[in-house]
Amino acid sequence: MAESPQSFVRAHREGATGEVWGIGELARELDTTARAIRFYESKGLLDPQRVGATRVYGRRERARLQLILRAKSLGLSLREIKRYLDLYGERGEGRSKQLEMVVQRTGEMIAELEAKRAEIDKTLAELRHIRRESQKTLDARED
Structure with a gap:
């Protein structure tokens, strides 16, 4: 039986002190909209995990979203933000x-x-x- 998105989030929170968020939670916490988050995902700026059709965001994606929002508020284009994010590798290179x-x-x-x-x-x-x-x-x- 497939795990529900809610139980996935709950299980990961209990085991890792809140390291995953649903899209609505993340939007509220970072004062943006779920629509904006989905837009950034469609542009390749975010890559959340999926549980079924539900997006689940970890600390890495949360940090990336914070950076995207800050960069946008400073006037950077999505192209510039993507280029910046793409420079950073999995191990920090x-x-x-x-x-x-x-x-x-x-x-x-x-x-x-x-x-x-x-x-x-x-x-x-x-x-x-x-x-x-x-x-x-x-x-x-x-x-």
Whole structure:
């Protein structure tokens, strides 16, 4: 008789202090949706175990999902995230390449943000000038 997903999760929790999650649990815990998790799986970013048709996520997949969500919040594309994740092997090989990629990409992102900040500062200065001049003109008319 096949083991049910619920009994699989329960058995692994009891034996390994909570090292597996169902998709709904994982979504709630990491403040995302089951749909998003399935999407990341369809893009090859996650590879959960299956018990029948039910997805079961271990610590590795949970850590990968946390990394995906953080990388997305920082503006990385799914292609960049996949390339980063694919560098890391089963036994940790590729970690140096991952770190090199992080150093390079974060440097690029910092430069992009600094350029945007410079543009914003320039626009703010121009708007402040226009406001001051407009206020002066308005004040002169009220006298």
